[in-house]
Each structure stands twice: as C-alpha cells, then as structure tokens.
Amino acid sequence: MALKLLIANKNYSSWSLRPWLLLKAFDIAFEEQTVLLGDGDFKARIGAHSPALRVPVLVDGEAVVWESLAIIEHIAERFPDKAIWPSAPVARAHARAIATEMHGGFGALRSAVPMNLWRPIESRPLSDKATADLAGIAGRWRAARERFGAGGDFLFGAFSAADAMYAPVATRIRTYDLPVDDLTAAYVEAVHAHPAFVEWKAAALKEEQVLPEDEVDWPVVKRV
Template identity: 70%
Template sequence: MALKLIIGNKNYSSWSLRPWLAMTALGIPFEEILVPLDAPDFKDRVRAHSPAGKVPVLIDGEAVVWESIAILEHLAERFPEKNVWPSEPVARAHARSLATEMHGGFGALRSVAPMNLWRPVEPRTLPEAALKDVRVLVRRWGEARRRFGEGGDFLFGAFSGADAMYAPVATRIRTYAIEVDEVAAAYVEAIHAHPAFVAWKEEGLKETGVLPEDEVDWPTVKRV
C-alpha cells in the first residue's frame, strides 16, 4: 500500500516541506494530498485523517503519523536502507538532536520571517531575539559541517532528515537576505540547489492562495 502524505500550500507550509523533502530526496515513494491552508473546511478535511487537524500527516496503512519529526522517525524505522539519519552512531545522535532542536526552537525567527517562497529577496529588519536565533543556527550548522560534513554539501555530508528539518529556515535566510557566515551561506545554497527542493519551489510559485499572516509586506503581496 502506497504511503500518503497530506500537506498544505507549498509556498507557505514549512512543516509540510520537511517530510515531503525528505521522502522525495531519499527516494521514498508516496502519494501527495494537498489541502489548501485557507480552505474553509481545512480542519475538517485534515481531521478526517489526523486528530491534530494540522499538516503534515503521513498515512502508512493503518499507521497515521503527524508532526514532522515523528514522520521522519517513522520513515527511518520503515525504510532503514534510505538513511533518513546518518549511519554512524555519533553523527546520528547529533543529527537527531539538531532536528529536535529545530522542531521546538527558533520561534522568534520563525514568527517574524515566515516561509514565503514567492516573496522577492529583500532584507527585513529583525528584532534582537530573531538575530539571536540566527546566530545559534550559524553555530549549529558550522559545527555539524566541521564535524560530520565531509563528503557532501549538507550538514552530515549526504542529505538527511536534519537537512529536511532545516530547509525551511534556509529559505528564510535567503528570502529576507539575512547575513550569515560563509559556511551557512554555502549550506543555504546547497538546500536551494537540491533537485527535490527545486521541484517543491516550482510548484509553490504556481500557487495562488494568499495567507496574509505569512505576508510580511501585507497588504502588499510581493511575488517574484
């Protein structure tokens, strides 16, 4: 039975991007079901699959998994050969720690710099709390690249679940022209150049639904 992944708008839904990107990049086949975030019956349609009423939701036969980090862990168990996490134990522990920190942290940056793929690259003044988040991100990325990044352009060399978790933040760094060091800037470029991310963004740019809360220039909607 094919896996099904229920997601929201590709332009805006950072949480949906995470498992979609992981599954696509790692070659895990699935059926995509997109429920627009602004649909009047959004909650009802998603709750038909998940009690949380939020996207993403993974349906794997009788197993229903919500929350991006839980989906990644389910995929790691279900498809061990796909290397959702690094195979080396120390690197794997580090990757899981980074992914979990992303899942529960960096709220200040996320709140003032929402993922918005169609917004032109333009700087935005960030409050100190968001800048602090950026400094932490730069340290985390730099440490992972130095310790485990040999052999590839991603945090642990090859693309992994940790990169899927941080991909939406990489889009924020670019969209809002946030200054980072050379290591972080190269990582942002690597995420944007990955074929799976390119495919996601191409579809996101075709969307028409607008979410005012994710348009920092509202009531103006800027599009590339």
C-alpha cells in the same frame, strides 16, 4: 500499500516541506494530497486523520503519523535501507539532537520571517531575539559541517533528515536576505540546489492562494 502524505500550501507550509523533501530526496514513492490552509474545510479534512488539525500527516496503511519529526522517524524505521539518519552513532545522535531542537525551538525567527517562497529577495530587520535564533542556527550548522560534513555539501555530508528539518530556515535566510557567514550561505545554496527542493519551489510559485498572516509586506503581496 502506498504512503499518503497530506500537506498544505507549498509556498507557505514549512512543516509540510520537511517530510515531502525527505521522501523525494530518498526516492520513496508516495501519494501527495494537498489541503490548502485558507480553505474553509481545512480542519475537517485534516481532522479526519489527525487530532492536531495540522499538516503534515502521513498515512501508512493503518498507521497515521502527524508532526514532521515523528513522520521522519517513521519513514526511517519503514525504510531502514535508506540513509535517512547518519550511519555513524555519534553523528546520528548529533543529527537527532539538532533536528529536535529545530522542531521545538527558534520560534522568534520563525515568527518574524515566515516561509514565503514567492517573495522577492529583500532584506528585513530582525528583533534581538530573532537575531539570536539566527546566530544559534548558524552555529548548529557550522558545528555539524565542521565535525561531520566532510563527505558532501549538507550538514552531515550527504543529505539527511537533519537537512529536511532545517530546509525551511534556509529559505528564510535567502528570502529575507538575512546576514550570515560564508559557511552558512554555502549551506543555504546547497539546500536550494537540491533537485527535490527545486521541484517543490517550482510548484510553490504556481500557487495562487494568499495568506495575509504569512505576507510580511501585507497588504502588499510581493511575488517574483
């Protein structure tokens, strides 16, 4: 039975991006079902699958998995032939640690600069807490790249689950022109150049629904 992934708006939904990007990057077939965040029946439609009433949700036969990191782990178990996590035990442990940290942390940065792929690149000042989050993320990326990234442009060389988890942050850094070092900037470029992300963003730019809470310039909506 084919996998079905329920996602929300591609322009705004950072949580949806993560498992979608992973499935696409590893050429795993799935059915995509979009439920827009601003639709009045959003909770009813998602609630039919997930008690959390949030996206993403993966339906795999009788298995229903919500929360992006849990979905990624399920995919890794379901497709053990795919290098979804680094193969070396030490690198894999490190990847899981920073992926989990991204799942539950860095809230100040995420709140200050929501993912918004159609916003033109314009700088935005950050609070001290958000600035500390940005420095922490750049530090995690730098440590992974320097220790494990010799084989490619991503955190552990080849694209992995850790990159899927951090991809939305890479979009925030670009959209809001956040100040980062050269290594971090190069990683942001690598994420944006990945064919799966290019496909996601192209679809995002065609969307029409506007969510004021994710438009930092509201009531102005800036679009490329």
